[in-house]
Amino acid sequence: MAKAKLFPVTTVGSWTRPEWLIHALRRRQAGEISVEEFNRIADDAVLAAIKYQEDAGVDIVSDGETRRDNFYSFVVEKLSGMRLMKLSELLDYIKDRAGFEEILRGLDVPAFAIKSPIAVARVREREEGIAVDEARFLKAHTTRQTKMPIPGPYLLTRSSWFEGLSDQTYPTREDLAKDVVRILRREVIALKEMGVDFIQLDEPSISQVVYGDEAEQTFMCAALGSRSDPTTELEFAVRLVNEVVDGIDGVRFGVHVCRGNWSRKEDVLLKGNYGPLLPWLMRMNVAQLVLEMATPRAGEIEVFKEYRNEKEIGLGVANPRTDTIENPQQIVGRVKQMLKYFDPEKIFLNPDCGFGTFAERCVSTPEIAYRKLQAISEAAEILRREYA
Numbered sequence: 001m002a003k004a005k006l007f008p009v010t011t012v013g014s015w016t017r018p019e020w021l022i023h024a025l026r027r028r029q030a031g032e033i034s035v036e037e038f039n040r041i042a043d044d045a046v047l048a049a050i051k052y053q054e055d056a057g058v059d060i061v062s063d064g065e066t067r068r069d070n071f072y073s074f075v076v077e078k079l080s081g082m083r084l085m086k087l088s089e090l091l092d093y094i095k096d097r098a099g100f101e102e103i104l105r106g107l108d109v110p111a112f113a114i115k116s117p118i119a120v121a122r123v124r125e126r127e128e129g130i131a132v133d134e135a136r137f138l139k140a141h142t143t144r145q146t147k148m149p150i151p152g153p154y155l156l157t158r159s160s161w162f163e164g165l166s167d168q169t170y171p172t173r174e175d176l177a178k179d180v181v182r183i184l185r186r187e188v189i190a191l192k193e194m195g196v197d198f199i200q201l202d203e204p205s206i207s208q209v210v211y212g213d214e215a216e217q218t219f220m221c222a223a224l225g226s227r228s229d230p231t232t233e234l235e236f237a238v239r240l241v242n243e244v245v246d247g248i249d250g251v252r253f254g255v256h257v258c259r260g261n262w263s264r265k266e267d268v269l270l271k272g273n274y275g276p277l278l279p280w281l282m283r284m285n286v287a288q289l290v291l292e293m294a295t296p297r298a299g300e301i302e303v304f305k306e307y308r309n310e311k312e313i314g315l316g317v318a319n320p321r322t323d324t325i326e327n328p329q330q331i332v333g334r335v336k337q338m339l340k341y342f343d344p345e346k347i348f349l350n351p352d353c354g355f356g357t358f359a360e361r362c363v364s365t366p367e368i369a370y371r372k373l374q375a376i377s378e379a380a381e382i383l384r385r386e387y388a
């Protein structure tokens with residue numbers, strides 16, 4: 001078997017979606033076209049996303065989450081008992097609506113663009129899980145290694161449980177979490193059996209637990225519902241992730257955390273180094289932490305000192321929210337700083353977060369996203385020559 005390449009290049013998930021795809025997505029959501037018709041249209045967009053990645057030198061490719069409305073809301077199509085609700089609709093269930101709207105405006109949150117899957121009845125799989133169909137198409141159209149991002153159990157539980165809508169079926173979040181864990185466990189086993197190489201559990205809302213303003217109600221990932229103190233939330237997140245992956249070998253698991261990707265206005269997004277999160281992230285039984293590090297908002301890298309080589313790092317080296325293409329030499333410099341805390345075998349290279357995020361409001365264009373991936377691949381080549 002060939003020796004594994006150092007500094008594998010991969011993406012975090014979403015690719016930008018073309019106008020015609022968003023149009024088709026809306027028609028499907030309005031019931032004007034069937035899922036099959038939509039998928040035929042979306043196939044072309046997925047093929048383009050794969051080709052962009054392959055051409056840019058990406059080693060572990062994804063399907064760009066191209067068929068999804070966003071990285072977690074798409075589960076409404078795959079699970080029964082969920083209803084897709086706009087953030088603006090959910091506002092009706094919030095006590096201090098006016099105050100909350102004010103917060104959303106201040107944070108530049110597109111309340112009409114953000115939708116959340118809300119548990120309104122017992123949540124069950126419809127046919128074959130959440131991402132198995134996506135993975136099958138991806139595997140059929142690339143010979144490279146594959147990555148499937150799926151919503152993590154904490155994200156899904158937290159965004160789906162909503163007082164006034166979910167509590168008749170699930171009196172508490174804990175009750176919903178049991179079904180979420182069961183569904184995700186089946187999912188990751190199915191993806192592994194299909195030969196997916198890398199499963200990324202997206203858990204961006206744990207950032208909000210740590211970096212969000214405690215006094216403010218939050219919206220991140222439409223996690224409008226209650227949140228208790230940070231320690232309780234983080235313990236809950238660790239437990240759920242570990243329940244999902246428990247005893248499953250033969251596939252690489254990663255957990256992705258970012259500071260939000262809903263706006264290009266850096267000053268409204270969450271900031272702070274990973275220090276407060278690392279004690280919990282290190283206890284998650286996954287091989288890799290997929291982290292934003294290109295944005296200065298992710299803070300100092302010295303926080304990894306105490307955790308040298310404990311995990312692999314999926315190092316964010318390009319910012320999807322800017323138009324400037326990162327310079328490969330600068331990326332190399334950044335990786336070299338990280339080599340103080342991680343061996344070369346432990347470092348994967350990726351952009352900070354998805355290039356698409358929300359279908360209605362992509363943070364990048366395909367041309368820019370492509371050039372950013374190319375810059376990462378060039379940096380990886382330089383590093384491989386030096387550290388082979």
Ligand SMILES: [Zn+2]
Nearest residue numbers: 204258353354
């Ligand atoms: Zn992200």
